[in-house]
Amino acid sequence: MLLIRCPYCEEERPELEFRNAGEAHIARSTNIAGESDDDFEKFFFIRANPKGVIYERWRHIHGCARFFNAVRDTVTDKFIMTYKAGEPKPAKLPGAAK
């Protein structure tokens, strides 16, 4: 079981308290009704599914209930960092492999 640091609670808690919520930094258009088919496809259907570093959303559902973002390596399952929802994609990753 993974330990995940909740950026709101500011501590590591067991994975059981969390739920994954898919890829992060996919913003919903403020004019979604006017979006082209291609843009809507990208927004709704297309995901990166990388081997390696992924930016994803988690929810501390059995804790503070907040959604937040995490950077995780899909190969090692290691969490590189977590940060609050709404914060920009980190430019530099601490301790990331390469």
Next chain:
Amino acid sequence: MSAAFRISGAGRLSQAKTASFSFDDKSYSGIEGDTLASALLANGVHLVGRSFKYHRPRGFLSAGAEEPNALVQVVRDDARKTPNVRATVQELYDGLTANSQNRWPSLAFDVGAVNDIASPLFSAGFYYKTFMWPKWAWKDLYEPKIRAAAGLGVSPEKPDPDHYASRYTHCEVLVLGGGAAGIAAALAAAETGVRVILADEQAEFGGSLRFESGAKIDGQDGYAWAQGAIARLKAMDNVRVLSRTTAFGYYAQNFVGLVERVSDHLRSPGRELARERLWQIRANRVVIATGAIERHMVFANNDRPGVMLASAARTYLNHYGVAVGRNVGVYTANDSAYAAAIDLKKAGVNVAAIVDLRDNPSGPVIDEARALGIEINFGRAVVSAGGKLRVSSMTVQPKNGGGERTIPVDAILMSAGWTPSVHLFSQSRGKVAFNDETRRFVPGTYAQDCVSVGACNGTDGLDATIDEAYAAGAKAAKEAGGKVGKGAKPKVDAGESWSRGMLGAGPGAGPGTTVKAFVDFQNDVTAKDIRQAVHEGMHSIEHVKRFTTNGMATDQGKTSNMHGLAIAAEELGKPIPQVGLTTFRAPYTPVTFGSIVGHARGALFDPTRRTATHGWAASQGAVFEDVGHWKRAWYFPKAGEDMHKAVDRECVTVRKVGGLFDASTLGKIEVVGPDAAKFMELLYTNPWEKLEAGRCRYGIMLREDGFIYDDGVVGRLAPDRFHVTTTTGGAPRVMNHMEDYLQTEFPHLNVWLTSITEQWAVIAVQGPKSRDIIAPLVEGIDMSDEGMPHMSVREGRICGVPTRLFRMSFTGERGFEVNVPADYGEAVWEALWAEGQKHGATAYGTEAMHVLRAEKGYIIVGQDTDGTVTPNDAGLDWAVGKKKTDFVGIRGLTRSDLVAKGRKQLVGLKTKDPKVVLEEGAQIVADPKQPIPMKMIGHVTSSYWSENCGRSIALALVAGGRNRMGETLYVPMPNGTIEVEVIGMVFVDEKGERLNG
């Protein structure tokens, strides 16, 4: 009387404490502290099982967890019959009953052994090649036959009556393995004051000190030192010592799963003791001290009972006081088997000969063996073992060929060298590295905060092991925040040391031979099978493994992996590391389902949620159904009523008079704040801004893809306060969906969401008399049609307690839903029930609720929709705000597929024969005479007998359904095709007049 092969003066067990046991219905006597294996060996019993594929007679290979052969069934009673128990691990208790497996009619005469004679038919990949055709035969013929023939052991006939405990804990340093290395590491760590847990799979600590008679530490015999050290560790407050505890899985971030066998070794465990305890330990640092496992030699008939690992024979002698034979032969490729020969010789056992594959080895153990007068043959090989149910001889030949000599023996002790147990290291995702000099895989690159010490790290020699382990224990503790320890490192006065050996097949079993030289005993894989796999194109060890099943049995190839790998590498002409090692996976040894499940079974498997009126409903004889975690009253049968009669009566009474229904399980969410209406506009298809306070609206929630996600009636209590209801099953996911959008997409909205499902009990009162039933109990609410029209909500009091009173209907009748604080739910229900009785109202359950709503064509999300249904498909276009510029799903609704013609639409179905009730899920076709496979154009989503209509009714999703009104369609069923007519969805009161009736 002492058993025939028990040697007085040898071993550590007290001869006074005898324990009787039975094996295959024959009684024997053993000693407390024995394993089933040592007790059988003490009685001269070697034959204990038949092999999986060839049904060959098998004995004991080992004295530990790596045992592939001696698998038995241990029987306590009808419910406690454990198959595939390793006799080398099962501790003896007085009265133990064990049986052999995979034999018929008896162990000594097994009909299945015909497979051995026919073995050329069963070579590697046999199943893949033979049972390929005809295609149908696999399921109906081959698989059942193979399963019947190959099963090991039998299942108990009753549910497991034992209970299994579970513990989570943390520590700074977790030490896995309690041999010399593990104990030294634990001592060093414990002395720093940090929390330490030391676990070992055996009943007693000491590891290989159990058999290494040459070890001396701190002036004591090695095993005695280990017991003293364990006693010291147990006395420390910061140390937990777990024996009989196997670390079976090493997971992320130093999370280790262990199983403690609490009572399998006891005669009468008693109900207060769990059978096993699952430990889930998170450690700051892990020290892996799992030792090494001796390998067997690969030669013809190396599986005959009596052929075993040299260290096993030594363990049986030095720990259990049991001689594995009276006249043993030794076959080795390294020094360690010499020590076994020396110990046995000294105990009075004749050692017929040592056969050493090496040309001119030298060393103290060789000198000592020679001095004891043991015949030693260098540069020679055992090419075959004689005998069938027990080994009777070994045939010796110079390793490069030449004259054979047959030596009579009753046991062969073999050692091809030692394989470091890197299983847990590998599970931790560490990468092993091949050491070319010592030809073994050892820990290479670490992935977690752990360290391997001793034999599992490829460290040879007791002195070096203790040095390394003690330093590692101290370092781990320091890194985890420990202080500097005050203890002294254990001093090694004498130790044993060996390494090297050989990998792969020995002489006589090499390329071109067809002898049965076993690599994997448990899965009956021979050296020839591995070579054949390579010849047939399996060039990766992962493919060789799957093709031959080498290493895939429950022992996971603890003794076989390296031999198999070496043979494949030789055949491929590649170095071993290029062929690669298969990945080790949890569990290290088999784990019972019971220990994983723990207490989470039966009533404790899942939480049960009960509504406030549950007790009342139960007292009325309600039959309950499970809806998610909820128990809901399904129907309320009166004396003599079956389900149909009860539901018919409930449905008719509701429409004639009235009925009470517990709707508490519906999800309820309060949406509060200055931007509450804006938020509702975004989350639901409907318009909300203009809904007046005190009014209700049926809302539809979509996902972004445009499909219906949930629905429910929403009441606006105040401009900034909505009382939202959801489906019963959808409550948590709707809450999550709302929170997700509020927190991440619309965080600028000032809104609070609160789940209030459990705070409010909900009593639906429906039917023409509903107002008459409620009104006498209500204060402060004008209940006239003008004061409280259909689809309105009022706050006031009922029976003196606060209520949110909704006027709404899921039956099509005049109806109310009375929300009261859950604590008052039962009392208010009883008061309403008393009023209802005056009018002849009924209590009704979920089945009648379903029928009544279907009569009105009201959908149930998740039954009439399936995640691919749009509001338009469901005939609910009116609920989508046409002027809205944004809501979740607005863009999805305009996707080309969602606006295409011919989509499946919800319609009503009327069977031509009104008495026929369709099956929910049944498929619908336009032409029943078309050839199979037919084109299916839809399916039945809801179907009931409607007593109110006097006929069956159904809802269905049908392609282009609304354009098919009046068409006849067909529902092909196993007993014939049912004709149906497509009609509208409303079966009762199409004009909706009864809502105010």
